[in-house]
Amino acid sequence: MSPPSFSSLARRSQNVIPAEDLQNFLDTFLYREPAVLLDEITHLDPETGRVRALLDTARALPFAASQRVTDLHPAHVSGAELVMATGSLGCLHAYFFHGCRWDQGWAGFGNRIHRADFKQLARIGPVVELNSQETKTRIGPSRVVIRFTFEFFQDGNPVYVGDQSAMFVKNKAIA
Secondary structure (H helix, E strand, C coil): CCCCCCCHHHHHCCCCCCHHHHHHHHHHCCCCHHHCCCCEEEEEECCCCEEEEEECCCCCCCCHHHCCCCCCCCCEECHHHHHHHHHHHHHHHHHHHHCCCHHHCEEEEEEEEEEEEECCCEECCCCEEEEEEEEEEEECCCEEEEEEEEEEEECCEEEEEEEEEEEEEECCCCC
């Protein structure tokens, strides 16, 4: 029997999350791994409701790769990619802190962006540090609602600050 194969995210994050657990998250997640937009999880604390991760902006990013770059429009991580990273972080919270397992009928959806401030362009090249914090939760047997603050930094400077909510439901079609 060959040893298990782990994604680069699971390998890079194994000091924080057992590689097997993160690989199961990825293998059962609602999006394929290229859409996760996280490259390393550096902190996962269920006591404080905090997740920290890194986004390597030198890697292929779906919208950034399609930019037409000029002096007036420099290469950067698009706002859509930053918001997608908030979704990935939120799903880590739901999965690891609240037991929302995708292979057990759970699904999640961002349902409100209360505030989204794009402070400055996130340049291609330097890593973006991603911070998420739960600020409010409502937990039920088949529904979890979480409100988050997000703070993203590049070279110590804020690039995105958000206040967002997401809902996770079990065995319920949302249409």
